[in-house]
Amino acid sequence: MQNNILVINCGSSSLKFSLMNPVNGQIILAGLAECLLTAEAVITIKHQEKKISIALSDPFDHEVAIKFLVDYLTEHQLKKSVYAIGHRVVHGGEKYSQPTLIDEDVKISIEQLSKLAPLHNPANLQGIQAAEKAFKQTPQVAIFDTAFHQTMPKKSYLYGLPYHFYQDHGIRKYGFHGTSHYFVCKEAATMLKKPIEQCNIISAHLGNGCSVTAVKQGKSVDTSLGLTPLEGVMMGTRSGDIDAGVIFHLVEQLGYSLEEVNNILNKKSGLLGVSQLSNDCRTIEEAASNGNVQATLALEIFSYRIAKSIASFTCNFTSLDGLIFTGGIGENSMFIRSLILSQLALLNFHEDKLANETMRFGKQGNIAQSDSTPCWVIPTNEEWVIAEQTYQRLNQEQ
Ligand code: AMP
Numbered sequence: 274m275q276n277n278i279l280v281i282n283c284g285s286s287s288l289k290f291s292l293m294n295p296v297n298g299q300i301i302l303a304g305l306a307e308c309l310l311t312a313e314a315v316i317t318i319k320h321q322e323k324k325i326s327i328a329l330s331d332p333f334d335h336e337v338a339i340k341f342l343v344d345y346l347t348e349h350q351l352k353k354s355v356y357a358i359g360h361r362v363v364h365g366g367e368k369y370s371q372p373t374l375i376d377e378d379v380k381i382s383i384e385q386l387s388k389l390a391p392l393h394n395p396a397n398l399q400g401i402q403a404a405e406k407a408f409k410q411t412p413q414v415a416i417f418d419t420a421f422h423q424t425m426p427k428k429s430y431l432y433g434l435p436y437h438f439y440q441d442h443g444i445r446k447y448g449f450h451g452t453s454h455y456f457v458c459k460e461a462a463t464m465l466k467k468p469i470e471q472c473n474i475i476s477a478h479l480g481n482g483c484s485v486t487a488v489k490q491g492k493s494v495d496t497s498l499g500l501t502p503l504e505g506v507m508m509g510t511r512s513g514d515i516d517a518g519v520i521f522h523l524v525e526q527l528g529y530s531l532e533e534v535n536n537i538l539n540k541k542s543g544l545l546g547v548s549q550l551s552n553d554c555r556t557i558e559e560a561a562s563n564g565n566v567q568a569t570l571a572l573e574i575f576s577y578r579i580a581k582s583i584a585s586f587t588c589n590f591t592s593l594d595g596l597i598f599t600g601g602i603g604e605n606s607m608f609i610r611s612l613i614l615s616q617l618a619l620l621n622f623h624e625d626k627l628a629n630e631t632m633r634f635g636k637q638g639n640i641a642q643s644d645s646t647p648c649w650v651i652p653t654n655e656e657w658v659i660a661e662q663t664y665q666r667l668n669q670e671q
Contacts, residue, residue: 277301277354278660279408281339282361283400285392286310288338291656292351295664298657302351306338316341320349335396336403343407358404358413359663361452361655363393365417366443372420372666375401375413383415389443389500414663421451424492432499446504448496450478452658454486457599457651460637462491464649465594473590475583478653479609480600481509481552485579487586494589497582503538506578509552512542513578547571554602554609576612583613587620595647596622598640604652605633610640614648621646 276296282289291303304318314333317326329337346352360375364386373379380398387394397415404413422430430446431439438444454476462469469491476486483506486496497505497513507513515538523529529537537546545552548571550560560568583596596617602609607629614624623645632640632650641648 275354276356276664277351278663279355279358279404280361280656280659280663281358281400281404282656282659283335283396285396288335288400290342291660292346292355293656293660295657295660298654298660300656301354302346302349304342306333306335306341309334309338318342318345320345334403335399336406339400339403339407355408355411357663357667358408358411359659360397360401360404360413360415361418361659362397362401362415363418363449364390364447365415365419365423366447367423369415369417370420370423372662373415373417374666375415379415389447412667414666416452416659416662418449418451419447421455422446422448422486422493422496425494425496429495444500446496446499448484448486448493449498449502450482450484450486450496451493452655453478453599453653454484454488454493454496456654456658457597457649458488458491460651461595461597461649472594473592474594474597475586476597476599477579477583477603477613478600479579479598479603479606482511483508483513483579483600483602485582485586487589489589495586506582507547507575508543509554510540510543510545512538512546544571544575547574554606558606558608572609572612576609577616579609580613580616583617584620593646595639595641595649598648598650599653604635604650607633610648610650614641622648624648 277292278295280291280293286309288306292301302318302320306316308314310332315326315328316338317324343352362383366386366389368382380401383394383398401413457476458472458474459469461474462472465472472491474488476488478484482502484496484498485506487494503511505513520534523534524531543552544554544557548557548568550568551557557568557571561572598610610629611624614622623642625640625642629640632638635652637651639647639649
């Protein structure tokens with residue numbers, strides 16, 4: 274097929290890529306370049322059941338990683354099959370609610386939006402520039418992580434701050450994980466055999482980053498992540514909601530610098546901070562099962578905060594089709610799912626233990642009892658959404 278989409282997801286020191294058929298989601302090739310700009314830089318490519326990893330000691334940046342990928346594609350007669358490139362871009366602000374063909378103006382906007390996503394948008398832009406150099410005339414499309422949440426009403430996205438901060442500086446909730454929430458809701462709609470526009474769903478993306486989203490009649494009406502990916506439920510290393518006063522206390526009473534507080538809230542809190550062990554849910558579950566008190570506490574806080582977020586979002590609905598779990602934890606941890614559901618009994622969520630034990634490692638299905646509100650485990654596939662939307666965007670052009 275000559276209509277493959279190369280999906281690129283660029284982080285500050287990593288570049289994830291996959292070459293996909295946008296119609297059926299088939300992965301032709303996938304891989305990851307990581308530890309970029311360090312001596313440990315390595316690129317791994319999975320293709321035709323084989324996996325190759327190549328370590329490079331020279332300064333190995335995004336541009337070199339893409340050049341390496343292009344050489345591999347050329348060598349395997351795949352370069353010509355690349356119809357377009359779809360980039361995951363984290364922050365699209367209020368400007369971008371649709372897949373967007375990348376031109377000079379779009380690149381300037383992505384750069385300007387870096388002030389709202391300083392860790393992500395500059396890396397996304399680097400990926401775009403590197404791909405432009407390597408693929409010259411191949412069209413590139415940006416798929417924004419914030420786009421799906423642009424349908425939120427003002428009462429959801431505005432903070433209780435002086436209004437001019439929103440008017441003058443765009444300070445509001447934007448939300449993230451949009452492509453993931455959209456994908457799993459679309460899958461749920463298929464299972465329900467009705468259009469997504471008729472579905473009322475709460476979706477919980479639980480991975481290293483976590484967010485809960487209320488989807489009413491197919492549209493995001495509220496989500497837990499905010500201006501930045503720090504708000505909302507507790508995550509792997511991020512605190513989620515805290516009293517903003519904690520920040521003043523840490524700075525004024527305990528002498529931390531703002532940079533240190535930023536680092537604590539984003540990188541040292543959450544499951545890692547409470548468990549004092551790891552941000553990895555598997556490690557914490559294992560420790561908890563061996564009687565580790567901090568690990569048990571971390572899992573209790575984590576699941577309680579998610580249950581509370583799900584419960585609070587029910588105020589958007591008069592009826593609910595179901596709840597979705599996705600992301601590394603949501604797709605695999607029967608323990609966390611069980612803990613969350615046990616705290617939502619009043620909302621008619623009742624776990625089917627056997628189904629919950631079964632739905633792991635890529636399996637999709639309902640884990641609730643037959644008289645309960647459905648609760649599905651649905652593996653996410655953000656790459657497919659990016660490939661599909663890139664393809665559709667270009668076909669709109671013609
Ligand atoms: P993600 O960011 O979506 O890749 O998810 C990463 C998180 O998923 C980490 O906290 C992992 O520990 C967690 N995870 C992956 N597999 C399992 C599993 N079998 N049981 C519990 N947690 C898991």
